[in-house]
Structure formats: structure tokens, C-alpha cells
Amino acid sequence: MKKFDVIIVGGGPAGFNAAxxxxxxxxxxxxxxxxxxENFQIPCSIPYVVSGRIPAEKNVYPLSKVKDLGVELLISKVTSINPSELQVFLENGSSYRYERLILATGWIPNTLMVENSHLDGIYYITTETGYVQKLVDEVKSAKRIVLIGAGFISLGFADQISKGYPDKEITIIEASDHIASGIFSESFEREIEKELKSQNVRIVKDTRVVGFEGNGRVRRVVFEDGEKMEADLVFVFIGFKPNSKLAVDAGLSISERGEIIVDEFLRTSEDNILAAGNCVLHRSAIDGEPVPGMFASISARDGRIAGLNVAGPEVRDSGIVPAGVTEAGRKYFGFSGYTEKVLKRKEIEFVVSEIDTTDAYPGAIEGCKLLKIKLYFSKSxxxxxGEIIGSSKYVFPLVDFISRLIADKLDISQIVALETVAFPPITPPPLLQPIQMAALAARKEL
Ligand SMILES: Cc1cc2nc3c(=O)[nH]c(=O)nc-3n(C[C@H](O)[C@H](O)[C@H](O)COP(=O)(O)OP(=O)(O)OC[C@H]3O[C@@H](n4cnc5c(N)ncnc54)[C@H](O)[C@@H]3O)c2cc1C
Incomplete structure (x- = not known):
């Protein structure tokens, strides 16, 4: 039986970065x-493929590049693990032995268990290139598209499809009274809705789907109150769950929600097995509580942590700061850490400050765009x-900047005293550096 120093199961951002x-x-x-x-898509950019902005063949995940790193690549499904014998078994019956195993098996979409959910024309998200190409063709030919769930993935799809095909009637149905998983404050949510509405996307909240109608193929979506909506194509985006079956079957410790439980070095309950990415239970760097971490950014860093720790504990995972960016209409919307609704739900007292600035200076400089930042501080x-809106790409470094401040637990006065680079065409003005100014305004309230 062939033996390896390290076997990694899963080649997404977590597995790839570990390798x-x-x-x-x-x-x-x-x-x-x-x-x-072997042939699957980079998930984050699937909305851009489905809307016709990038051809599917240009969005293929570069899995084979691991071979350039000297990694042996095997395309096969691992069907079980025997931790006591340090073995993995494949679907063809063969097996391999490891010294260290890294599980990076990722996510699977939640399914909607309602009447007629088997009808043609109802799609979930998976990454196989052939499947995504089918979605491209379906979107092209559909007139009325219904997306179920108003989370980040759904908003991203609706935004891109409506940009690519302004003539489609697109409706998002959301069971709760908020969008984007309740991450943004009311005013930011309204901005997202306004931007999408300007692109012909309708969002219907507080409405639960109980079934579908159609003869072989979906024709109508049925709601709890008996109302129906015509649909040629339906996407179901109601969240993801960890793909942890291998770990469950092998007897590793698993959370109630099915995530693999790891320690601060990403070691599972079994010696010699680490786990990384969407399949593990993440904890918040803010309060140590379990927190959703289904982001490529977090999987990539998990992979690197697992790689660093494969030869023994080297780097401690001090928790994650969930952060993300989405696009709606002409604007990007970014968040980091705990924002208003989360803080209220957790009954954490906070002070919030809001700053408007620009991504270049002076305002007369070509391409200068507005940015709005909300920063949340604890009483200590x-x-x-934080939350950020702007039509500027500068949203992303601000999100990362806020995440660092949260993770490093910098004090508010230290933040006021921070220097950040200034250069007219590409940074906020030195007189309105947004994070420092937001900290200054909040400092007065404490
Ligand atoms: C449409 C869409 C848009 C997204 N946009 C963003 C974004 O903008 N930013 C962001 O940060 N995140 C985004 N995400 C989330 C991001 O894609 C995931 O968080 C990320 O892919 C998770 O990486 P991972 O390595 O943990 O798992 P995965 O990417 O799921 O990789 C796991 C791999 O393991 C394989 N595998 C599983 N079980 C086995 C087995 N038994 N044997 C062999 N192989 C196995 C799977 O086939 C898969 O290839 C998006 C996701 C989707 C679907």
C-alpha cells in the first residue's frame, strides 16, 4: 500500500493552500x-459566468497546478477513513496510508424539502463546469427567474444576471424580514435593495415557499399564503452546510451543526488528523463563540494554518473575523466582524460612528468616488x-483593515493615532482618513 507523509482530502482553497x-x-x-x-469552477466567480461576463472555460479552478508544487494529485472520492490504521479508502476499493491527514472537504448546499422540489428548472449551486454551463444556457432562455433566499450568493446572482440580461424579470423570495443574512444595518440594506431595484430585481421578504407547480418542469412557485408566482427558472440558495460525512463516519468530534471540531492548531479529536475550511467549526476572534465561516478567504487561511501545523503545533488560530464584500448595482457593500443586528442580538453594548469620505483627493480628481463607513466599538x-458602501474598489482594503483592527484588539486611541498611506489618485485624503476619523468620533462618546 502506498504511503504518504501527508494526504489532503479536498482541493478547494483550504486543501490547495495546505498543499x-x-x-x-x-x-x-x-x-x-x-x-x-477535476473540471470544476472557481465558486466565487460563478455569478459572473452565469451572467455571461466570463466564459465557463475561463473560470475553471486551477486544481492541476498543485502538481507544479510537487504534489501528487488523484481524482477520486474518498469513501472512508480508518484513523487507527492511518488509512484512507477510495471508491474503487484502493487505499493509501498517511502520517498526517488533512480534511478539507468543504461545503454542500442546503436543500429545500417542499412539494415538487424535484421538478426540472429548479437548481442548487454546485461547481462542476458542465452543470454551471447548463445554468448559463438556462439563464439565457428564461424570462422569469426566481431566486429563493436573499443571502450573499443570491444577491450576487441577481445582481450579475440583471446586469448581463436587463430584460429578465428577477425576483428574490426571502422567508425572513432581512436580506444578506442580516449582516448589514437597515440603511445599508435599503441601499442594496434600491440598487437592485434599479436593475429590475424585486425582493419579496417575509414570504415562505411551500412548493412548486409544473408538469415535469417548474412553472410556478407556491407560497405559504396560497399565492403563486410564475417562474421559468428557479435557483435555491438557502445556505450551505459542512461536508463532514467522512469525519462523522470516522468517529471524529462533530458539532451539533455537523462541523468538525478542531483545537487552536486545527487538530481534530483524532491524533494525526487536521481539518480546515468550510467543513470545520469556526470561532469568532471577538468573543470565542461559534460563528459562520463559509468564505474562501477563511478556507485559504485555514489551509495555510493546517500546513504550518502539519509537522507539529507552530501557529495558533486565534479565531476568525467573518468579513465579505458583495456588489449590488453600482456599489460594493463590505462588512467585517459583528455589525448592528448581530451586536443587538448578542446584547453587546456598542458605540457606532459614521464617516463619509472619498477614495481619492481632491474631489475634483478624475474617478474620485464616495465611501460611507460605519464602525462599531465596544464600550471598552x-x-x-464595520460596514462600508461605495462604488469604489477601495471598499476591500478597508474591510481587511477593519478585520485586522478587530483581530489585533487595538485600542480606540491607538486607532486614532494610526498612520495610513496617502496618495491622491488612490487613497482617501489625509484630512479624512476614515477609520481614524470614525475612531475619533466614537472616542468622544466613550
Ligand atoms: C456562488 C458562490 C460564490 C461565492 N463567493 C464567495 C466570495 O466572493 N468570497 C468568499 O470568500 N467566498 C465565496 N464563496 C464561498 C467559497 O467558495 C467557499 O467558502 C470555499 O470554496 C470553501 O473552500 P474549501 O476549501 O473549504 O471547500 P471547497 O471549495 O468546497 O472544496 C472542497 C473540495 O473537496 C472535495 N471533496 C469533498 N469530499 C470529498 C471526498 N470524500 N473525496 C474527495 N474529494 C472530496 C470537493 O469536491 C471540493 O472540490 C462563494 C461560494 C459560492 C457557491
Whole structure:
């Protein structure tokens, strides 16, 4: 039986980054990466493919690049693990032995268990290129598109499809009274809705789907109150769950929600097995509580942490700061950490400050765009979270900047005293550096 120093199951951002880190630091180690499919799409950019902005063949996930790192790549499904024998078994019956195993098996979409949910024309998200190409063709030919769920994925799809095809009638149905998983404050939610509405996307909240109608193919969506809506094509985007079956079957410790439980070095309950990415239970860097971490950004860092720790504890995971960016209409919407609704739900007292600035200076400079920032501070003067709107790409470094302040637990006065680079065409003006100014305004309230 072939033996490897490290076997990685799953080649998404977590598995890939683990492989890269191990081969960079320990080039003498033999690493085998096993993934159950070869030709699949980069998930984050699937909305851009479905809307016709990028051809599917230009969005193929570069899995084979692990071979350039000296990693052995095997396309097969791992069907079970035997932790006591340090073995993995494949669907064709063969098996491999490992010294260290890294589980990076990712996510699977939640399914909607309602009447007639098997009808043609009802789609979930998976990443196989053939499947995504089918979605491209379906979107092209549909007139009325219904998306169920108003989370980040759904908003991203609606935004891109309505940009690519302004003539489609697009409706998002959301069971709760908020969008984007309640991450943004009311005023930001309204901005997202306004932007999408300007692109012909309707959002219907407080409405539950109980079934579908159609003869073989979906024709109508049925709601709890008996109302119906015509639909040629339906996307179901009601969240993701961890793909942890291998770990469950192997007897590893698992959370109530099915996530693999890991310690601060990403070690599972079994010696020699680490886990990384969407399949693990993440904890917040703010209060240590379990927190959703289904982001490529977090999987990528998990992979690197697992890679660093594969030869023994080296780097401690001090928790994650969930953060993301979405696009609606002409604007980007970013968040980091705990924002208003989350803080209220957790009954954490906070001070919020709001700052308007620009992504260049002076305002007359070509391409200068407005940015609005909300920053949330604890009563003890630590950043808890932030929200940003702007039609500027500068939203993303601000999100990352806020995440660092949260993770490093910088004090409010230290934040006021921070320097950040200034350069007219690409940064906010030195007189309105947004994070420092928001901290200054909040400092007065504490
Ligand atoms: C439409 C869409 C848009 C998104 N946009 C963003 C975004 O803008 N930003 C962001 O940060 N995140 C985004 N995400 C989330 C992001 O894609 C995921 O968080 C990320 O892919 C998770 O990485 P992972 O490595 O943990 O798992 P995955 O990417 O799920 O990789 C796991 C791999 O393991 C394989 N596997 C599973 N079980 C087995 C087995 N038994 N044997 C062999 N192989 C197996 C799977 O096939 C898969 O290839 C988006 C997701 C979707 C669907």
C-alpha cells in the first residue's frame, strides 16, 4: 500500500493552500491531494459566468497546478477513513496510508424539502463546469427567474444576471424580514435593495415557499399564503452546510451543526488528523463563540494554518473575523466582524460612528468616488465590526483593515493615532482618513 507523509482530502482553497504551504516549507515531504472532481469552477466567480461576463472555460479552478508544487494529485472520492490504521479508502476499493491527514472537504448546499422540489428548472449551486454551463444556457432562455433566499450568493446572482440580461424579470423570495443574512444595518440594506431595484430585481421578504407547480418542469412557485408566482427558472440558495460525512463516519468530534471540531492548531479529536475550511467549526476572534465561516478567504487561511501545523503545533488560530464584500448595482457593500443586528442580538453594548469620505483627493480628481463607513466599538474601546458602501474598489482594503483592527484588539486611541498611506489618485485624503476619523468620533462618546 502506498504511503504518504501527508494526504489532503479536498482541493478547494483550504486543501490547495495546505498543499502549497507544506511543499514550500517541507519540500522533502510526500504529499497526496485527493479531490473527487477535476473540471470544476472557481465558486466565487460563478455569478459572473452565469451572467455571461466570463466564459465557463475561463473560470475553471486551477486544481492541476498543485502538481507544479510537487504534489501528487488523484481524482477520486474518498469513501472512508480508518484513523487507527492511518488509512484512507477510495471508491474503487484502493487505499493509501498517511502520517498526517488533512480534511478539507468543504461545503454542500442546503436543500429545500417542499412539494415538487424535484421538478426540472429548479437548481442548487454546485461547481462542476458542465452543470454551471447548463445554468448559463438556462439563464439565457428564461424570462422569469426566481431566486429563493436573499443571502450573499443570491444577491450576487441577481445582481450579475440583471446586469448581463436587463430584460429578465428577477425576483428574490426571502422567508425572513432581512436580506444578506442580516449582516448589514437597515440603511445599508435599503441601499442594496434600491440598487437592485434599479436593475429590475424585486425582493419579496417575509414570504415562505411551500412548493412548486409544473408538469415535469417548474412553472410556478407556491407560497405559504396560497399565492403563486410564475417562474421559468428557479435557483435555491438557502445556505450551505459542512461536508463532514467522512469525519462523522470516522468517529471524529462533530458539532451539533455537523462541523468538525478542531483545537487552536486545527487538530481534530483524532491524533494525526487536521481539518480546515468550510467543513470545520469556526470561532469568532471577538468573543470565542461559534460563528459562520463559509468564505474562501477563511478556507485559504485555514489551509495555510493546517500546513504550518502539519509537522507539529507552530501557529495558533486565534479565531476568525467573518468579513465579505458583495456588489449590488453600482456599489460594493463590505462588512467585517459583528455589525448592528448581530451586536443587538448578542446584547453587546456598542458605540457606532459614521464617516463619509472619498477614495481619492481632491474631489475634483478624475474617478474620485464616495465611501460611507460605519464602525462599531465596544464600550471598552475595541473595534467590533464595520460596514462600508461605495462604488469604489477601495471598499476591500478597508474591510481587511477593519478585520485586522478587530483581530489585533487595538485600542480606540491607538486607532486614532494610526498612520495610513496617502496618495491622491488612490487613497482617501489625509484630512479624512476614515477609520481614524470614525475612531475619533466614537472616542468622544466613550
Ligand atoms: C456562488 C458562490 C460564490 C461565492 N463567493 C464567495 C466570495 O466572493 N468570497 C468568499 O470568500 N467566498 C465565496 N464563496 C464561498 C467559497 O467558495 C467557499 O467558502 C470555499 O470554496 C470553501 O473552500 P474549501 O476549501 O473549504 O471547500 P471547497 O471549495 O468546497 O472544496 C472542497 C473540495 O473537496 C472535495 N471533496 C469533498 N469530499 C470529498 C471526498 N470524500 N473525496 C474527495 N474529494 C472530496 C470537493 O469536491 C471540493 O472540490 C462563494 C461560494 C459560492 C457557491
Amino acid at each position: 502549497k504551504t507544506i511543499r514550500t516549507l517541507y519540500p522533502e515531504r510526500r504529499v497526496l491531494l485527493i479531490n473527487d472532481k 474601546g475595541k473595534v467590533l465590526g
